[in-house]
Amino acid sequence: MTLTTPCTFALGDWKLHLVSDGRFWLDGGAMFGVIPKALWSRVIESDEKNRIPLALNCLLIQAGEKNILVDTGAGTKENAKFRDIYRADPVGMLLPQLEHLGVKDVDIHWVINTHLHFDHCGGNTRYDGAQERPAFPKATYFVQRGEMEAARFPNERNRASYLSRNWACIGSRFELLDGECELMPGISVFPSPGHTAHHQSVRVEREGRVVVFLGDVMPTVNHIALPWIMSYDLYPVTTLETKKRLLSQMVDEEWLSIFEHEAFRPLGRVCREEDKFLFEEAQDLATKRWCG
Numbered sequence: 001m002t003l004t005t006p007c008t009f010a011l012g013d014w015k016l017h018l019v020s021d022g023r024f025w026l027d028g029g030a031m032f033g034v035i036p037k038a039l040w041s042r043v044i045e046s047d048e049k050n051r052i053p054l055a056l057n058c059l060l061i062q063a064g065e066k067n068i069l070v071d072t073g074a075g076t077k078e079n080a081k082f083r084d085i086y087r088a089d090p091v092g093m094l095l096p097q098l099e100h101l102g103v104k105d106v107d108i109h110w111v112i113n114t115h116l117h118f119d120h121c122g123g124n125t126r127y128d129g130a131q132e133r134p135a136f137p138k139a140t141y142f143v144q145r146g147e148m149e150a151a152r153f154p155n156e157r158n159r160a161s162y163l164s165r166n167w168a169c170i171g172s173r174f175e176l177l178d179g180e181c182e183l184m185p186g187i188s189v190f191p192s193p194g195h196t197a198h199h200q201s202v203r204v205e206r207e208g209r210v211v212v213f214l215g216d217v218m219p220t221v222n223h224i225a226l227p228w229i230m231s232y233d234l235y236p237v238t239t240l241e242t243k244k245r246l247l248s249q250m251v252d253e254e255w256l257s258i259f260e261h262e263a264f265r266p267l268g269r270v271c272r273e274e275d276k277f278l279f280e281e282a283q284d285l286a287t288k289r290w291c292g
Helices: 028-032 080-085 094-100 118-124 145-152 168-173 236-252
Strands: 007-011 014-027 051-063 066-070 110-112 125-128 131-134 140-144 174-177 181-184 187-191 200-206 209-213 256-258 267-273 276-281
Touching: 014 028, 014 094, 014 118, 014 200, 028 051, 051 094, 051 200, 118 125, 131 168, 140 145, 140 168, 140 187, 145 174, 168 174, 236 267
Parallel strands: 066 110, 110 140, 140 174, 209 256
Antiparallel strands: 007 014, 014 051, 051 066, 125 131, 181 187, 187 200, 200 209, 256 267, 267 276
C-alpha cells in the first residue's frame, strides 16, 4: 500500500501531514534479523526474491508560519539498476504530494533527517542537469553531527547506504546537532541509537499531545516486538535498549507514533498487555482533531 494522497490531522492548532515518497522492497530476512521466516511470514508476505514491501513515509509539520519536513524518502536520482534491485516503484512522490497540499519546494523552512541512509535523505537533493542541487533551496537541514561524520567516512559495511549525492551539495546549510535538542517550542529531536550510532527521532508536542516520528529504530509496526530487530542495524543490542526505553514512554505518555517504513498501518499507539507491547491503529485521522 502507498499513500496516494497525504493523510492530514491536527495537533492542537498545528497541522501534520503524513506524506509518501513511494515504496520500495527489502529482503525480509534482513528486515527481521534473527527472527526466522517461519515467524515473520505470518505477518507479511514476501515476493519471489524474498523482499517485503516498505513505505517511504515522511512527515510535514505546519507549525505556525513554518513548514518542517521530516525525512525525504529515496528521491528521484537513482538509476534503473537501483530501482530494480530495490523494486522501487513508485518513488519520487514527495514533491507532488507536497504540491497537493499547496506547499512548494521553496516553502519548506526546515528539513530534519533522522539519519543519512539513502531511503531517508534521497529526496534532500535532486539533479539540475548533471549537477546535484538542494531539493528545498531555502531550507535549513538538521542532522546529528556524529551521523554526518559517519556519512562522510563510511566503512565497508555501511558504504552502500551513505550516498554523498544525497547531502554533499547542501554543505553549510546543514545544522549539525549534538544530542537531544529543542529546535523550537514543541519540536525536538532526541537520540535513538542502534540502527546507526547517531540516529535521531523527532518529537512533536502541542497542547499536551505528542506525536513521535520514529525513523528506523522501529521501522514497521512488526518491529514493536523487542527481539524483532533489523540485520541492517549496526548496533542491534543498542537498538534493543533504545526500544525498551522508548516503548515504555510511548505507552505511559500515550504518544501517537509514525512508523516510517510501515506500508499498511503507519499511524497508531503502542499499548501494553502484561509483558508484551502491542499496536493499536489510529482511525479516521482526516476527520478527527486527535485520533484514538
